[in-house]
Amino acid sequence: MIINEKIPSRLGLIPDFIHGFLKKIKHLSLGRDDIFSIKLALEEALVNAIKHGNKMNPGIAVEFRADIQDNRLTLQVSDKGDGFDFKSIPDPTAQDRLVKTSGRGIFLIKKLMDEVDFSDCGRTIKMIKFIHKV
């Protein structure tokens, strides 16, 4: 099953979009921990794409693609921004960065998903979760 969606770059749309997506994959019978991880990773990816990529321009859409196979869920989020250097993201858990109020999104995604890759100069993030049915 493949899902392709375009989301206007408005942060307020994210929770409802994710809620709708999780309903569409309900048949996968994911465990609660996996649902929590997917929800959080997807939210962080969409926030980054809307805020940093598309600079909150509601006229520019974020592209979302989900590829649902038997044992893996692949989520892809793409923006139309300038891209970024995804190879040099500071560690938000370093002692001197703990008090920072930003910079945790990608770190959380990497911790919560099984595989994470960037392409197109950082404009596209691909996140994979291996499915453990309950």
Place this chain on the structure above:
Amino acid sequence: MKITQEKINDVAVCILDGEVDINTSPELRKACDLLIKNNEKKVLIDLSGATYIDSSGLATIIEMFQRLKKTGGHLRLSSMSEKVKNVFEITKLYKLFEIFDTRDAALKDF
């Protein structure tokens, strides 16, 4: 998300119920603004009803921590669910905050 506030002795307790996300974090920030404006020095955020927290929620709590610190105040967190606690553990924010298993334990620590 629903935010309930109560005062227990000299501690302002902020009880969060629901999801702390990109849409609801501004409500938490407003509640924090009011606590600062009221010159509260001891603040406890009770997360017993919080079912979800994202990086915007974390940022709002960090901001509250910093603002209270500047005014000589103290922030404690309590009663996190396992999933919310896991987010604090992954981000190592347990090193920054004083986190208690129960509201009573946090209140006693002030």
